[in-house]
Amino acid sequence: MKKLRVLLADDHIVMRAGLRALLDRQPNLEVVGECENGRETVELAASLEPDVVVMDVAMPVLNGIEAAKTIVTQRPATAVVILSMHADESYVMRALKAGARGYLLKDSAAADLISAIQAVSQNKSFFSPKVSRILAEDYVRVLKQRGAVDSYDLLTSREREILQLLAEGKANKEVATALNISSYTVETHRGHILQKLNLHNPAELVLYAVRKGIIS
Amino acid sequence: MTEKKPDTPLASNGRGRRQLGSRGALFAGFGALLMLTAIICVDSLRTLGAFATHNTQIRQELLSRERTLEQVRAGLYESSNIARDYILIESDPRAQEILRTELQSIQNETTAALTACIQSLSTGKKEPFERLAQELEHYWSTIGPIFALRSTEKNLGNAVLRGYVLKQNAEILAITKEVSAVNDDELREADRRIAEVLAQFRHRLLMVATIAFSFGLILAGTTIIYAVRLEKSAEEKYHESLQAQRELKDLSKRLVEAEERERRAISRELHDEVGQSLNALLLDVENLTEMSSEEGPFRQGLQKIKTLAENCVNEVRNMALLLRPSMLDDLGLVAALDWQGREVSKRTGMVVDTVEENVSDNLPEDHKTCVYRIVQEALNNCSKHAYAKNVWVVVSQEPHHLRVSIEDDGKGFDPSHVHGLGLIGMNERVSQLGGVLKVDSDPARGTLLRVDLPLPSASTDREN
Numbered sequence: 001m002k003k004l005r006v007l008l009a010d011d012h013i014v015m016r017a018g019l020r021a022l023l024d025r026q027p028n029l030e031v032v033g034e035c036e037n038g039r040e041t042v043e044l045a046a047s048l049e050p051d052v053v054v055m056d057v058a059m060p061v062l063n064g065i066e067a068a069k070t071i072v073t074q075r076p077a078t079a080v081v082i083l084s085m086h087a088d089e090s091y092v093m094r095a096l097k098a099g100a101r102g103y104l105l106k107d108s109a110a111a112d113l114i115s116a117i118q119a120v121s122q123n124k125s126f127f128s129p130k131v132s133r134i135l136a137e138d139y140v141r142v143l144k145q146r147g148a149v150d151s152y153d154l155l156t157s158r159e160r161e162i163l164q165l166l167a168e169g170k171a172n173k174e175v176a177t178a179l180n181i182s183s184y185t186v187e188t189h190r191g192h193i194l195q196k197l198n199l200h201n202p203a204e205l206v207l208y209a210v211r212k213g214i215i216s
Numbered sequence: 217m218t219e220k221k222p223d224t225p226l227a228s229n230g231r232g233r234r235q236l237g238s239r240g241a242l243f244a245g246f247g248a249l250l251m252l253t254a255i256i257c258v259d260s261l262r263t264l265g266a267f268a269t270h271n272t273q274i275r276q277e278l279l280s281r282e283r284t285l286e287q288v289r290a291g292l293y294e295s296s297n298i299a300r301d302y303i304l305i306e307s308d309p310r311a312q313e314i315l316r317t318e319l320q321s322i323q324n325e326t327t328a329a330l331t332a333c334i335q336s337l338s339t340g341k342k343e344p345f346e347r348l349a350q351e352l353e354h355y356w357s358t359i360g361p362i363f364a365l366r367s368t369e370k371n372l373g374n375a376v377l378r379g380y381v382l383k384q385n386a387e388i389l390a391i392t393k394e395v396s397a398v399n400d401d402e403l404r405e406a407d408r409r410i411a412e413v414l415a416q417f418r419h420r421l422l423m424v425a426t427i428a429f430s431f432g433l434i435l436a437g438t439t440i441i442y443a444v445r446l447e448k449s450a451e452e453k454y455h456e457s458l459q460a461q462r463e464l465k466d467l468s469k470r471l472v473e474a475e476e477r478e479r480r481a482i483s484r485e486l487h488d489e490v491g492q493s494l495n496a497l498l499l500d501v502e503n504l505t506e507m508s509s510e511e512g513p514f515r516q517g518l519q520k521i522k523t524l525a526e527n528c529v530n531e532v533r534n535m536a537l538l539l540r541p542s543m544l545d546d547l548g549l550v551a552a553l554d555w556q557g558r559e560v561s562k563r564t565g566m567v568v569d570t571v572e573e574n575v576s577d578n579l580p581e582d583h584k585t586c587v588y589r590i591v592q593e594a595l596n597n598c599s600k601h602a603y604a605k606n607v608w609v610v611v612s613q614e615p616h617h618l619r620v621s622i623e624d625d626g627k628g629f630d631p632s633h634v635h636g637l638g639l640i641g642m643n644e645r646v647s648q649l650g651g652v653l654k655v656d657s658d659p660a661r662g663t664l665l666r667v668d669l670p671l672p673s674a675s676t677d678r679e680n
Contacts, residue, residue: 014493063546106492107530
């Protein structure tokens with residue numbers, strides 16, 4: 001089996017070394033390069049064409065989120081996993097909007113990094129369990145405070161099925177194949193889901209799924 | 217600066233004394249001028265009054281003398297008529313008696329008038345009148361015997377009348393003319409004296425007026441100089457206070473900037489250095505754990521270290537976020553405000569609704585910080601003092617303005633009475649960026665805080 005090519009970006013040398021030690025022990029992974037700022041990462045991602053970029057948010061010159069935006073735009077096949085110290089929605093949302101597929105907390109990197117790299121390389125989303133938990137808690141608290149109805153109850157069971165597949169990162173066509181329906185029907189369902197949940201883009205849809213604990 | 221300081225109190229002290237002295241001089245000068253004017257007025261009025269009285273008195277005196285003379289003349293005329301009538305016409309004893317009585321009454325009246333006139337005169341002027349009185353006395357004594365004549369002796373009477381009485385009559389008339397002339401002379405003399413007094417008065421008035429005018433001129437000059445000096449010193453003081461105000465403002469600005477800079481530096485240090493090192497430590501611990509295959513005290517020890525380090529990471533992250541949220545620098549104002557809203561909501565149970573309209577990620581650093589800190593302070597107030605249940609934060613960006621409004625449904629306050637340090641701090645931050653802060657609150661309602669910040673044109677160009 002072909003090894004997964006990983007590009008590592010963190011401005012903190014000790015952190016980077018620790019991550020590298022962790023990755024080097026994996027037989028099916030290969031670290032193809034290390035960078036210490038956003039611009040360098042964008043350049044190396046273009047020249048080395050890695051399968052996965054593991055990147056810190058706070059980096060000099062260009063931060064991880066801006067770098068992720070450029071990397072995903074110039075080569076959509078590259079999956080980006082963002083490393084961050086914050087489990088806050090703002091960061092998660094920005095990372096998702098920028099096109100990152102995984103969001104990991106640094107203090108749980110050791111436990112989750114390998115699973116995250118494997119998940120995103122298979123076109124799935126991945127979030128640190130702690131992130132999912134915090135987002136879900138926030139969501140429940142907001143619903144309680146505002147006494148609002150949970151919009152998830154508005155979805156039909158077919159729509160819920162499709163929501164989960166889309167949130168996992170599957171394309172319309174893949175969903176259509178999996179459920180044995182036409183991709184046109186999937187698109188219609190997708191429109192309904194976004195409308196019912198008051199969501200506006202795929203990133204928000206993923207975030208919503210994480211909050212609800214539909215995916216992790 | 218340091219050299220100037222010690223003699224500043226001395227200089228101001230000296231200036232104070234000088235000011236007090238010149239003020240006293242001015243008061244004295246104005247007082248003197250007013251007094252002088254008052255004296256001139258009183259003196260003029262008195263002189264004019266005395267002058268008028270004197271004038272009237274002289275004229276009345278002359279008039280009364282002239283009247284007396286007139287009476288004397290009329291008496292003479294009438295008495296000679298009566299005498300003639302007595303001699304020529306009347307032979308009836310009753311008519312003769314009437315004529316005699318008439319003469320007597322004329323004689324009495326004339327003598328009485330003349331006596332009164334002489335008595336009212338000063339000694340020097342009596343002489344011609346006394347002569348007149350003697351002459352008149354003589355006349356009466358001459359005319360008297362005519363009425364004693366019997367009708368047969370009337371020819372004698374006629375002779376006496378014609379030869380003697382009429383002659384005397386003419387003499388007396390001459391005296392009265394003389395007296396009249398003296399009177400006229402006296403009138404002229406009085407006129408001359410009046411003119412003299414007037415000239416004297418004019419002279420004195422001119423002198424006093426000249427003195428008053430010169431004095432006033434000096435006083436006016438001094439006052440103008442004093443006023444100009446005062447104005448200059450006031451202007452100096454005003455500029456000094458303006459300068460001090462500017463310096464104070466500058467200082468407070470630098471203070472705010474320094475505080476923010478320090479917070480950011482410490483926050484970054486905690487986040488990037490301490491936090492990252494702890495994360496690296498966690499990674500190493502994990503690597504070690506995986507390397508050691510057997511369970512036992514070694515692995516348990518590692519697990520303990522891991523838990524400790526995780527707690528430390530959380531602690532450090534929270535401290536760093538409290539000092540200055542990394543979102544503000546990493547993600548921009550919108551993310552930082554949203555995060556803050558969620559954090560406050562989580563901590564206090566207050567529902568914070570945050571809405572951002574067209575807010576750019578590339579706002580100038582100062583504006584980002586200003587809005588963030590103001591919303592932070594406002595939310596703090598809402599939960600601590602207003603006990604609000606809901607807060608609505610709206611930030612909207614327009615081509616040249618950034619508008620922020622923070623409204624709560626808690627206890628309001630009276631903005632004209634409450635001047636907390638928080639509000640002062642907010643005002644300071646806003647005015648440093650040339651903006652305006654408005655507080656609309658009422659104890660019965662909640663509070664609405666509005667901020668309007670002008671945006672430099674460069675930042676609006678980069679809007680995305």
